[in-house]
Amino acid sequence: MFDGVANWWDKAELWLAQLWFPLQFVLVIAVLGPACLGAAWLIDRIVDQVAAWFRPGRDEDYPAR
Template sequence: MSGILNWWDGVELWLSGLGFVAQTAIVMPVVLVLAYGAAVLLDGALGNGIQLLHRVRHDDEDAR
């Protein structure tokens, strides 16, 4: 774990030494990819949850 933390400290120092425009050009693609991945995962989870709720409601209506 200390190896990862040392690596991250080096990256952080390198990044903080860059100018604002360079920092933005490096950080924004990473943040956008992570946000897109989170959105895809949440969309899939919520979509499956909604389908499950529809199935449960439909089964309840058939039982009446």
């Protein structure tokens, strides 16, 4: 099974390496663009959740006078 995956990957890599450079660029941007946007969105959500844990509660916002 692994040999089949390795052979497929070798053929796909060779096909991509032999393409005209502007076409390679477009394919990489079409794949990595959405992947990077999705990763950035996920990281943003995680940082918001972690920051919410360390944010003071409503009672702590305004100390008693």
